[in-house]
Amino acid sequence: xxxxxxxxxxxxxxxxxxxxxxxxxxxxxxxxxxxxxxxxxxxxxxxxxxxxxxxxxxxxxxxxxxxxxxxxxxxxxxxxxxxxxxxxxxxxxxxxxxxxxxxxxxxxxxxxxxxxxxxxxxxxxxxxxxxxxxxxxxxxxxxxxxxxxxxxxxxxxxxxxxxxxxxxxxxxxxxxxxxxxxxxxxxxxxxxxxxxxxxxxxxxxxxxxxxxxxxxxxxxxxxxxxxxxxxxxxxxxxxxxxxxxxxxxxxxxxxxxxxxxxxxxxxxxxxxxxxxxxxxxxxxxxxxxxxxxxxxxxxxxxxxxxxxxxxxxxxxxxxxxxxxxxxxxxxxxxxxxxxxxxxxxxxxxxxxxxxxxxxxxxxxxxxxxxxxxxxxxxxxxxxxxxxxxxxxxxxxxxxxxxxxxxxxxxxxxxxxxxxxxxxxxxxxxxxxxxxxxxxxxxxxxxxxxxxxxxxxx
Amino acid sequence: xxxxxxxxxxxxxxxxxxxxxxxxxxxxxxxxxxxxxxxxxxxxxxxxxxxxxxxxxxxxxxxxxxxxxxxxxxxxxxxxxxxxxxxxxxxxxxxxxxxxxxxxxxxxxxxxxxxxxxxxxxxxxxxxxxxxxxxxxxxxxxxxxxxxxxxxxxxxxxxxxxxxxxxxxxxxxxxxxxxxxxxxxxxxxxxxxxxxxxxxxxxxxxxxxxxxxxxxxxxxxxxxxxxxxxxxxxxxxxxxxxxxxxxxxxxxxxxxxxxxxxxxxxxxxxxxxxxxxxxxxxxxxxxxxxxxxxxxxxxxxxxxxxxxxxxxxxxxxxxxxxxxxxxxxxxxxxxxxxxxxxxxxxxxxxxxxxxxxxxxxxxxxxxxxxxxxxxxxxxxxxxxxxxxxxxxxxxxxxxxxxxxxxxxxxxxxxxxxxxxxxxxxxxxxxxxxxxxxxxxxxxxxxxxxxxxxxxxx
Numbered sequence: 001x002x003x004x005x006x007x008x009x010x011x012x013x014x015x016x017x018x019x020x021x022x023x024x025x026x027x028x029x030x031x032x033x034x035x036x037x038x039x040x041x042x043x044x045x046x047x048x049x050x051x052x053x054x055x056x057x058x059x060x061x062x063x064x065x066x067x068x069x070x071x072x073x074x075x076x077x078x079x080x081x082x083x084x085x086x087x088x089x090x091x092x093x094x095x096x097x098x099x100x101x102x103x104x105x106x107x108x109x110x111x112x113x114x115x116x117x118x119x120x121x122x123x124x125x126x127x128x129x130x131x132x133x134x135x136x137x138x139x140x141x142x143x144x145x146x147x148x149x150x151x152x153x154x155x156x157x158x159x160x161x162x163x164x165x166x167x168x169x170x171x172x173x174x175x176x177x178x179x180x181x182x183x184x185x186x187x188x189x190x191x192x193x194x195x196x197x198x199x200x201x202x203x204x205x206x207x208x209x210x211x212x213x214x215x216x217x218x219x220x221x222x223x224x225x226x227x228x229x230x231x232x233x234x235x236x237x238x239x240x241x242x243x244x245x246x247x248x249x250x251x252x253x254x255x256x257x258x259x260x261x262x263x264x265x266x267x268x269x270x271x272x273x274x275x276x277x278x279x280x281x282x283x284x285x286x287x288x289x290x291x292x293x294x295x296x297x298x299x300x301x302x303x304x305x306x307x308x309x310x311x312x313x314x315x316x317x318x319x320x321x322x323x324x325x326x327x328x329x330x331x332x333x334x335x336x337x338x339x340x341x342x343x344x345x346x347x348x349x350x351x352x353x354x355x356x357x358x359x360x361x362x363x364x365x366x367x368x369x370x371x372x373x374x375x376x377x378x379x380x381x382x383x384x385x386x387x388x389x390x391x392x393x394x395x396x397x398x399x400x401x402x403x404x405x406x407x408x409x410x411x412x413x414x415x416x417x418x419x420x421x422x423x424x425x426x427x428x429x430x431x432x433x434x435x436x437x438x439x440x441x442x443x444x445x446x447x448x449x450x451x452x453x454x455x456x457x
Numbered sequence: 458x459x460x461x462x463x464x465x466x467x468x469x470x471x472x473x474x475x476x477x478x479x480x481x482x483x484x485x486x487x488x489x490x491x492x493x494x495x496x497x498x499x500x501x502x503x504x505x506x507x508x509x510x511x512x513x514x515x516x517x518x519x520x521x522x523x524x525x526x527x528x529x530x531x532x533x534x535x536x537x538x539x540x541x542x543x544x545x546x547x548x549x550x551x552x553x554x555x556x557x558x559x560x561x562x563x564x565x566x567x568x569x570x571x572x573x574x575x576x577x578x579x580x581x582x583x584x585x586x587x588x589x590x591x592x593x594x595x596x597x598x599x600x601x602x603x604x605x606x607x608x609x610x611x612x613x614x615x616x617x618x619x620x621x622x623x624x625x626x627x628x629x630x631x632x633x634x635x636x637x638x639x640x641x642x643x644x645x646x647x648x649x650x651x652x653x654x655x656x657x658x659x660x661x662x663x664x665x666x667x668x669x670x671x672x673x674x675x676x677x678x679x680x681x682x683x684x685x686x687x688x689x690x691x692x693x694x695x696x697x698x699x700x701x702x703x704x705x706x707x708x709x710x711x712x713x714x715x716x717x718x719x720x721x722x723x724x725x726x727x728x729x730x731x732x733x734x735x736x737x738x739x740x741x742x743x744x745x746x747x748x749x750x751x752x753x754x755x756x757x758x759x760x761x762x763x764x765x766x767x768x769x770x771x772x773x774x775x776x777x778x779x780x781x782x783x784x785x786x787x788x789x790x791x792x793x794x795x796x797x798x799x800x801x802x803x804x805x806x807x808x809x810x811x812x813x814x815x816x817x818x819x820x821x822x823x824x825x826x827x828x829x830x831x832x833x834x835x836x837x838x839x840x841x842x843x844x845x846x847x848x849x850x851x852x853x854x855x856x857x858x859x860x861x862x863x864x865x866x867x868x869x870x871x872x873x874x875x876x877x878x879x880x881x882x883x884x885x886x887x888x889x890x891x892x893x894x895x896x897x898x899x900x901x902x903x904x905x906x907x908x909x910x911x912x913x914x
Binding site: 422 | 539
């Protein structure tokens with residue numbers, strides 16, 4: 001099909017939308033290693049997990065053979081609020097770069113939570129509701145996941161308790177207010193509400209909190225309250241399953257117009273967006289039906305794939321969650337305080353980790369000043385003010401497009417634009433004022449954290 | 458057509474999009490009164506205006522006979538970034554209200570500026586560029602218009618100077634940073650850059666500024682700089698012309714599916730959104746082809762249509778702009794400081810004023826706590842976090858839907874959802890904390906301001 005017949009923004013028709021999530025693990029010969037019980041070091045069973053997670057989500061988490069899971073009608077109905085997400089041809093960016101490459105991006109930011117996180121939030125809230133639970137607990141850092149979850153819970157009439165890292169709660173009050181507007185209770189962490197919170201406050205009276213501590217509080221709260229479960233917005237394979245809707249829609253839109261991407265790029269924190277975007281394309285690659293280059297883009301300050309170790313580690317700093325085999329910097333690794341660009345997770349989803357270990361995917365790092373420069377360049381020509389996280393992918397896409405300019409190749413580049421940066425203007429301000437700094441950890445720093453990895457036989 | 462065949466969200470195809478703006482004045486028997494020169498009190502001529510505004514915009518401003526103006530291709534190309542805007546059936550809100558009414562809203566917030574303002578910003582920036590100008594100047598309060606203009610200027614490579622009311626510049630830094638990210642220069646007003654700014658600062662050293670002062674600075678800067686003109690985001694008839702794209706798209710979408718609204722509701726500040734939304738429907742009413750109820754919704758704290766006087770007045774507090782005949786509270790009227798909901802303009806677009814005077818349109822007021830209650834209710838079921846301005850229309854739409862519930866009538870209600878509230882979380886926080894107060898001016902207060910209206914023979 002000629003370029004002229006392809007709409008500038010592709011919105012699928014309702015009849016063309018995915019009706020089932022795709023479970024990439026089912027097409028892998030080398031399955032991701034199982035989650036381990038943090039005490040016994042034996043593979044986690046459904047009953048081990050049932051006090052923490054909802055039953056159907058546990059089933060999805062542990063299933064590496066079922067290819068497709070039907071999306072419940074209630075979730076499809078909710079999707080209608082903000083899906084389909086458009087697949088956009090970045091004509092203006094191409095012109096700005098004077099590249100022969102064709103650049104597409106899948107934009108997931110057209111909803112109030114401002115990111116792709118809503119895709120899994122509604123799924124997790126739905127299964128909690130279906131199980132007859134009263135509510136869910138979770139943690140949030142800057143607040144993207146907490147916002148998404150509060151929207152989903154509000155829609156379903158489910159109670160939503162968010163533990164928000166205290167420093168974010170105080171310094172980034174706007175996402176907190178979005179959550180409250182959606183009816184969530186938002187507690188600065190550490191709090192006096194939980195045993196672990198009280199213990200940490202007694203030990204470190206002035207602490208401003210950490211994501212690891214907030215996870216521990218949310219897990220304790222779920223475990224100690226009848227009718228509550230804990231939910232998590234990234235890292236888990238259930239999340240990647242829900243997020244496959246990103247890739248399925250993208251692939252359907254591209255197939256409809258006969259577009260085949262050569263390179264697929266996603267930013268990589270815990271892996272929820274990257275995994276979701278690449279899933280159906282990676283499935284084709286695993287089955288030998290097509291070939292693509294996949295590039296995971298990490299912040300230079302938190303480089304789990306590129307500089308971490310492939311090993312069993314705790315998913316949380318508080319070490320209460322199961323052990324996962326993944327590329328990790330060690331659960332005690334914390335990015336430098338000047339890191340403003342999100343993607344601060346120490347590890348990586350286990351499925352993506354296995355694929356990377358097996359050579360199916362590349363990874364690269366970018367510094368945050370490069371990221372904000374790319375974000376600004378993108379905003380000025382494409383209109384959308386991107387989230388810092390998404391801008392990691394923009395930076396890598398621009399680099400690939402500039403390589404095409406040198407070689408004259410007309411490659412088709414696809415990247416995931418996961419969200420908007422409206423709540424990240426403090427970071428933009430730093431960049432605009434020329435006060436943003438980069439941080440690249442030394443090998444010794446990373447090694448110090450890796451030295452604390454749990455010993456698994 | 459049955460409801461089942463109507464998509465939940467209607468996006469027009471590219472071929473169905475409006476290619477020309479509709480000039481409602483051409484269909485009016487009673488034309489709006491002409492702008493007057495503030496010194497001579499004679500009708501403004503094109504040459505009177507040419508030092509302030511761009512030539513083609515002046516032609517649009519003064520033309521009340523041409524029915525349609527072709528939308529230039531460059532603007533249509535820009536529209537593709539964020540248009541068509543979806544027309545959404547508010548199924549979840551209907552269910553929540555248990556109303557037999559069918560509620561539709563036209564959502565204009567799906568762009569980084571977060572509102573419909575971008576429709577006129579790109580048009581005004583385009584004509585400035587076409588005239589070979591270097592840049593434009595404008596003022597902004599909370600920053601919606603300034604953001605939209607900076608996006609448009611960045612796209613066209615035009616310099617953009619925004620005078621931002623000092624108190625907003627300091628207390629609402631995030632929109633300022635969005636503007637800077639798009640390359641605009643943002644100056645807190647009053648500033649030392651202009652004569653009027655220096656004069657005001659000398660007289661009131663600690664002043665935090667006002668919209669009127671910022672307008673005066675922007676106009677002075679445009680007049681004193683070669684290659685610059687002043688642009689304005691509301692009130693003017695050229696703005697209403699550009700905003701007719703909202704109504705034209707809405708009507709095309711409704712006609713396509715055989716939907717006929719009974720009631721059309723818009724929030725009303727200067728009138729840019731209300732005028733744009735109702736234009737093609739009002740045209741039908743004026744030509745006797747169809748009938749609709751139109752409702753303008755004002756804040757109780759700034760009730761120009763419902764409690765103002767239909768008279769010639771200054772468009773700006775600084776009294777440097779032309780006189781316009783309109784419903785006005787007097788150019789010295791300033792809403793109470795606790796007013797958080799936008800729509801703070803003292804007057805109303807002259808076309809809408811004439812139509813209201815002639816009985817073609819109704820108007821109503823709502824208090825801001827009612828507005829934020831409606832906003833929260835809407836957000837929780839429909840997902841979108843609405844701008845306070847838009848939420849005035851939501852409140853009125855809910856009220857009409859509840860009347861239908863009482864009477865059992867299946868009316869079709871259409872309202873304009875002009876934008877998102879991401880940069881208004883301070884106001885939401887006040888509401889969430891139960892600390893938002895209402896203010897309704899006394900008759901004496903309004904009269905005191907009306908007493909200062911200019912005397913026109």
